[in-house]
Amino acid sequence: MRAWSVVVLGAAMVVAGCDRGGDASGSETAAETPAEAAAETPTEAEGEGGEELFGEALSNAAVTPLDDITASPEQFAGQTVKTEGHIERVCQKRGCWMELRSEKGAVVHVPMAGHSFFLPKDSAGRQCTVEGKVVIEEMAEDEREHLRSEGAQALAQAMQLEATGVRFR
DSSP states (O other): HHHHHHHHHTTTOOOOSTTTOOOOTOOOSSOOOOHHHTTTSOOOEEGGGGOOEEESOOOOOOOOOOHHHSHHHHHHHTTTEEEEEEEEEOSSSSOOOEEEEEETTTTTEEEEEEOOOOOEEEOOTOEEEEEEEEOOOOOOOHHHHHHHTTTTOSSSSSSSEEEEEEEEE
């Protein structure tokens, strides 16, 4: 079933945005096609020791503390980093973003790069390792509103970490 989901997910990349398919009133679209339903299924694989992997496999790079990244985001801008944290929130529409809290309490918005994979909606409270690109860019107000409507709260800072892979511990 998982291999099937990966194949269908690749074909379903036409689906853009979290909940952008509804009408102007914000209501949901009628019925989902099988490809859209599969796109909501996370791409996952069992890792070592029963760990779950979503997206691409993580590299062997050293882990950079999330607090170091949030303290000096300019130093890491445009770089791919591997970091760890506690999942505070996950998009409840499709699992296409999470908010990751560092040991010292900094919270960072982490979109799943290009909606290429999704996390389970019940992932809040888990510890994870994330690999992705540090992006520093002010978010447009309409995008902030969209994310707020899905429960996002860590939208004040311009730094985001575009995840290419996430491993739950």
